[in-house]
Amino acid sequence: MTTYYTLVASLPPLPRSFDAGPIPITASTLRHRLSMLTDADRFVTDQLADFFRWDRQPIERSDGDVIARHQQLKRQIRNPLVLRLVEHRFEVRTLVAALRCQRDGAPRPELPALPVSTWIRRHWDKAGFGSSSRYPWVAVFCQALDEKQPKHAQYELFSELWQVWSRLDQQYHFTFESVVLYLARWEILFRWSSQNTELGQQRFDDLVEDILGSSVVPHRESALEFSVGDDRVASP
């Protein structure tokens, strides 16, 4: 097993919660640090990055496309942890899609080959598929949708992913798996902070004022735009 003492130690700690603070490392710096990976491990992180890029749902994508992609990834991914992360993400997405269909009274969607799909088919007529004991976040997620608070629903989804991946991270120290889990959680941080432009701008203003004083504040907007733009281009 390859160990990455230098790389893991060079990565700043992630906050306890994905909404607890700013992103501790920019995408460009992170990409630079990842150059310490071996070629084989770099290939695996690229696969993960490709998945996260694909995961941003365009509206024209059909259920069939998603299922085909799931099958393709299952065939391609060799690293067990990456496969586990991808499967977990698919599971959560499948559950969310099915919940939305159920709430809208739509017919049951085409489901990928996952254990959760069997559960959904079996419990399609029950509210929330009777899955609250197995997936505790489902009840809160449905409640947020009922209250027309999609952002809160998204928060619950990210919380679920963050907690599962943080728990997994405690099992690995200075290994490639630590790097993979860091990247996965960084992606959540990045997505969440990308949704909150106002908060990001406010924090940037505060930092500029703290460090340089109020005289430079008129220039702050362009600096923020550059920073955010740079991150988006280099998203892993």
Add this chain to the structure above:
Amino acid sequence: MESPFWDMMGMLGIYAPLALGAIGSILGCSAGGQAACGAMLDVESGYGRLVGLSALPSSQTIYGIVVMLSLNRTIEIESAPGLFAIGSLCGVALLFSGWFQGKCCASAIHATKSKPEIFGLSAAPAAIVEGFAVFAFIFALILAGSLPAATGGV
């Protein structure tokens, strides 16, 4: 000494503490040093103590040298098995203590990076591992004294 086999075993026992202890130090210092280098990319100060912490597993080599010198003597058929047993087992203990102490140091460096105030406490696990190396070292010296006396030690 007429048996080349026991001659070889005796020499192995004499040199094993140093060789295996040095391997442990290499592995340990390498792990700690790599972590220190990584941490230096992420912190703005306190580099010296990070490097200092990463050098803790060096002591296993020193213990190995001392044990080797205490075992070093003219090899006799009566003393060769004892030399081999004490030397090789002490060497294995030093190897693992150096290796795993390095891992402890790497974790301490990683933890200290984001919480500098725990520097001393984070080094405690590495110090505990060092304690076991000291046990192996001290008792190897004591047992070396109980081996059959050599005709003309070096």
